[in-house]
Amino acid sequence: MAYVSIPTYSRSIPQRYALVAAKCKSCGAINLPLGVNCLKCGKVLEYEPQKLSGRGKIYCFTTISRGGSPPEFSAQQNLVGSYPVAVVELDEGPRIVAQMADCRAEDLKIGLEAESTFRRIYDDDGVIRYGIKFRPVRTDQGNR
Amino acid sequence: MQAGIVGCGIYVPRLRIKREEYQRAWGYSSRWVEEKAVADFDEDTVTMGVEAASNALRNAEVDAAEIDALYFATTSPPYAEKQNAITIAAALGCGSDIATSDFTSSTKSGTSALLSCLDFVNSGRGKVGLAVAADCPLSDPRGIFEHQLGAAAAAMTVGTERVRGLVEGSYSVVSESLGERYRRDGEAYVTAIDLGSYHETVLREVVRSCMEGVMRKLHRSSEDYDYLILEGIDSGKASELSKKLGFADNKITPSIISTKIGDAGAASSLLALSTVLETVLVGQHVILCSYGAGAGADAISLAATAEARPAPGARYEDYLTKKEYIDYTTYTKLRRIMGRR
Amino acid sequence: MAIIGVGQTRFGEHVNLGAGELFASAFMEAVADAENGFDPRLIQEAYVGTLGVGGGQLGNFSALVGDATGLTGIPITRVENACASSGFAFRSAFLAVASGICDVALAGGVEMMRDLPPDRLRYWLGVSGDTEWERLAGMTFAGVYALMAQRHIHQYGTKEEQLHMVAVKNHKYGADNPKAQLQRAITLEQASKSAPVCHPLRIFDCCPTSDGAAAAILCNAAAAKKFTNSPVRVLGTGAGTDRLALFQREDFTTLQASTSAAKQAYNMAKLEPKDISLAEVHDCFTIAEIMAYEDLGFCTKGEGGRLIEEGQTYIGGRIPVNASGGLKAKGHPIGATGVGQIYELTKQLRGKAEKSTRQIPNAKFGLAHNVGGSGATAVVHVLGI
Numbered sequence: 001m002a003y004v005s006i007p008t009y010s011r012s013i014p015q016r017y018a019l020v021a022a023k024c025k026s027c028g029a030i031n032l033p034l035g036v037n038c039l040k041c042g043k044v045l046e047y048e049p050q051k052l053s054g055r056g057k058i059y060c061f062t063t064i065s066r067g068g069s070p071p072e073f074s075a076q077q078n079l080v081g082s083y084p085v086a087v088v089e090l091d092e093g094p095r096i097v098a099q100m101a102d103c104r105a106e107d108l109k110i111g112l113e114a115e116s117t118f119r120r121i122y123d124d125d126g127v128i129r130y131g132i133k134f135r136p137v138r139t140d141q142g143n144r
Numbered sequence: 145m146q147a148g149i150v151g152c153g154i155y156v157p158r159l160r161i162k163r164e165e166y167q168r169a170w171g172y173s174s175r176w177v178e179e180k181a182v183a184d185f186d187e188d189t190v191t192m193g194v195e196a197a198s199n200a201l202r203n204a205e206v207d208a209a210e211i212d213a214l215y216f217a218t219t220s221p222p223y224a225e226k227q228n229a230i231t232i233a234a235a236l237g238c239g240s241d242i243a244t245s246d247f248t249s250s251t252k253s254g255t256s257a258l259l260s261c262l263d264f265v266n267s268g269r270g271k272v273g274l275a276v277a278a279d280c281p282l283s284d285p286r287g288i289f290e291h292q293l294g295a296a297a298a299a300m301t302v303g304t305e306r307v308r309g310l311v312e313g314s315y316s317v318v319s320e321s322l323g324e325r326y327r328r329d330g331e332a333y334v335t336a337i338d339l340g341s342y343h344e345t346v347l348r349e350v351v352r353s354c355m356e357g358v359m360r361k362l363h364r365s366s367e368d369y370d371y372l373i374l375e376g377i378d379s380g381k382a383s384e385l386s387k388k389l390g391f392a393d394n395k396i397t398p399s400i401i402s403t404k405i406g407d408a409g410a411a412s413s414l415l416a417l418s419t420v421l422e423t424v425l426v427g428q429h430v431i432l433c434s435y436g437a438g439a440g441a442d443a444i445s446l447a448a449t450a451e452a453r454p455a456p457g458a459r460y461e462d463y464l465t466k467k468e469y470i471d472y473t474t475y476t477k478l479r480r481i482m483g484r485r
Numbered sequence: 486m487a488i489i490g491v492g493q494t495r496f497g498e499h500v501n502l503g504a505g506e507l508f509a510s511a512f513m514e515a516v517a518d519a520e521n522g523f524d525p526r527l528i529q530e531a532y533v534g535t536l537g538v539g540g541g542q543l544g545n546f547s548a549l550v551g552d553a554t555g556l557t558g559i560p561i562t563r564v565e566n567a568c569a570s571s572g573f574a575f576r577s578a579f580l581a582v583a584s585g586i587c588d589v590a591l592a593g594g595v596e597m598m599r600d601l602p603p604d605r606l607r608y609w610l611g612v613s614g615d616t617e618w619e620r621l622a623g624m625t626f627a628g629v630y631a632l633m634a635q636r637h638i639h640q641y642g643t644k645e646e647q648l649h650m651v652a653v654k655n656h657k658y659g660a661d662n663p664k665a666q667l668q669r670a671i672t673l674e675q676a677s678k679s680a681p682v683c684h685p686l687r688i689f690d691c692c693p694t695s696d697g698a699a700a701a702i703l704c705n706a707a708a709a710k711k712f713t714n715s716p717v718r719v720l721g722t723g724a725g726t727d728r729l730a731l732f733q734r735e736d737f738t739t740l741q742a743s744t745s746a747a748k749q750a751y752n753m754a755k756l757e758p759k760d761i762s763l764a765e766v767h768d769c770f771t772i773a774e775i776m777a778y779e780d781l782g783f784c785t786k787g788e789g790g791r792l793i794e795e796g797q798t799y800i801g802g803r804i805p806v807n808a809s810g811g812l813k814a815k816g817h818p819i820g821a822t823g824v825g826q827i828y829e830l831t832k833q834l835r836g837k838a839e840k841s842t843r844q845i846p847n848a849k850f851g852l853a854h855n856v857g858g859s860g861a862t863a864v865v866h867v868l869g870i
Contacts, residue, residue, distance in 0.1 A: 070607060
């Protein structure tokens with residue numbers, strides 16, 4: 001069964017919880033998640049950690065309809081039905097994929113400003129898997 | 145140098161439910177709650193705590209890496225065993241050599257966490273602390289008590305530099321008051337036995353002696369204060385109590401929790417304090433008393449020494465207007481009352 | 486090197502058969518297809534593609550294939566590259582014969598998908614994307630292609646309707662393919678109004694889940710005439726990879742693995758896109774076919790929507806695509822699809838398309854395009870008669 005083990009999940013907690021990215025020492029590109037090689041220059045990734053702002057723009061999005069989700073999200077779908085997911089292009093460069101919170105798919109569009117929020121993603125092995133989702137930035141609220 | 149509040153932050157979940165929904169579902173409803181906040185399916189006290197704490201760090205202009213202690217208070221922790229404060233610390237990006245603790249089992253644990261945080265800094269153990277309180281208590285849906293249980297979080301950055309709210313002193317009173325509000329190990333629902341005047345008397349006594357205690361310690365009287373905060377006590381009792389202590393009605397912070405957010409358990413007092421600190425003027429004084437059934441009370445006296453205006457989007461008013469209403473059926477699904485795990 | 490025989494089960498539902506039996510039936514058909522007579526004991530290497538959906542026999546699947554086909558004893562290798570498994574199995578067989586290590590090799594694929602309860606099936610449908618980051622975000626296979634579709638629409642003005650036109654074409658041909666899972670034509674209106682899956686993709690934009698198997702026997706060209714009067718030559722093979730997770734790719738509207746695989750195959754075959762008589766491309770979702778038109782060089786980037794709207798990929802058009810019904814209507818038993826495409830091309834190039842209404846006249850060169858997951862792997866073959 002496809003599965004994210006506790007050690008695999010845990011070693012990326014700074015990325016999952018706090019958007020701590022890796023700034024490549026060779027070319028300066030911001031990498032998130034961390035890979036063996038820099039996504040930009042391809043060199044083995046030696047880096048400075050950099051906590052990202054959590055701000056970005058929606059690059060693309062869709063809705064996972066009821067009945068379609070990976071089974072880790074069955075409980076969620078049974079409760080709330082379909083949910084939106086998006087690829088968000090962060091201000092610092094990298095794109096990441098995450099669920100969208102506090103909104104409906106109808107509220108979304110390519111280019112919409114979004115900000116990160118810490119949420120429960122799912123449960124597995126009896127352990128709560130927390131992580132980042134994004135929510136639309138309200139234009140009447142000003143900048144964070 | 146005395147420690148004080150350097151910044152504060154709050155969080156109220158976006159979802160709300162109106163009293164009318166309860167009335168429609170049950171044919172009766174609590175008169176204390178016009179509407180209240182509801183944690184979404186992917187929120188819990190840890191995620192709410194992270195939001196409030198992020199706001200508190202921003203308000204204090206303190207980076208997470210500077211935090212030396214993080215204390216988390218709640219009566220509804222996601223884990224009964226496995227410290228929750230650490231998850232919040234990791235989500236904020238704190239260092240790994242910090243002191244942490246969870247403060248649970250009582251609605252006064254929020255103020256207890258704040259006081260311990262102040263002690264931590266005052267003792268010289270560290271320079272900056274973060275006290276985070278969040279709650280979304282759950283009770284039997286058939287009881288009117290459940291109607292008023294809401295959800296919210298508040299956090300205070302504590303330090304000795306750039307202090308906005310200097311903590312002049314505190315006083316604590318304990319009370320082994322049984323059956324008032326409790327949740328046995330392994331139970332999901334908090335129970336409140338309504339013993340009427342018996343519990344009311346205990347509450348009055350505890351809060352009165354706690355308030356008098358702190359004022360006595362500081363040689364103060366009710367006239368010295370501009371704001372009185374009594375959350376976790378219904379507004380009728382609060383008004384009566386404060387009159388007895390000599391506070392004019394206009395000093396009492398209206399019970400925000402009771403009408404718009406619901407009972408936010410351990411977060412109630414700190415949430416009310418945050419809202420007062422949003423508008424307090426330099427030189428003004430604030431007195432707060434929290435109450436925990438079967439625990440006691442903490443009273444805290446503060447002097448405003450600098451302004452601490454939250455950023456746009458992070459004010460209490462902003463959270464009140466950032467909302468979406470849900471119906472009772474959705475509420476029961478989100479609260480895991482229908483289809484409990 | 487040439488293909489001497491091909492076989493394929495009907496794609497669809499075979500819940501009364503096991504994977505081994507299903508593959509054996511395609512294998513035996515391939516053996517019989519070499520009309521001059523072929524002794525299966527001549528097969529020296531076998532490569533069988535399967536994802537292993539359901540987990541019935543994850544380890545040593547090759548041995549199960551050996552048991553079922555009577556090939557036990559020879560080297561058999563299970564090849565897995567998600568939905569491109571049997572395309573890569575075919576490539577492996579080609580490389581084995583080309584290397585000289587053997588003269589005759591078997592390539593095939595099999596998948597059983599329809600015998601699982603819904604939760605289990607959903608596990609398996611998600612295994613070919615990035616598990617750690619995409620899956621953990623709640624993303625699905627359809628979701629990833631939906632994102633590609635949205636970007637293609639945004640960047641090139643492709644219309645949602647054009648996506649549905651692909652489905653209409655492929656269902657039209659599936660209706661005339663006795664080996665297809667879905668043998669019912671649909672209208673554009675039906676497709677446009679069908680239930681949404683992941684916006685902008687609707688039910689008819691998505692291929693079904695299927696049981697099925699396919700097999701092809703290759704040998705060096707010199708020996709081929711012994712076994713069949715119409716060997717189909719394998720003129721070119723190409724393959725490539727891309728970042729596993731869609732969000733780590735630069736451009737969501739193209740599959741670099743497809744582009745690079747196609748280039749290699751064309752170069753080896755010394756052919757250009759315009760020389761191709763027909764193509765079987767990987768339309769797991771309708772957007773994938775539109776992107777394939779561009780990646781395989783049948784039109785320029787961004788023009789894929791126009792190509793289908795103009796009817797150029799119908800039989801009789803400039804470049805008939807998926808005359809079999811494609812994955813959309815013919816079905817998509819993950820491990821079998823790649824060699825299923827080889828099956829269709831072989832039949833067409835021999836002039837033996839099942840149901841003559843689907844026969845491309847004067848078919849000379851065919852192209853098979855097989856993609857794994859959301860494009861992390863891709864393999865292209867060019868065949869000729």
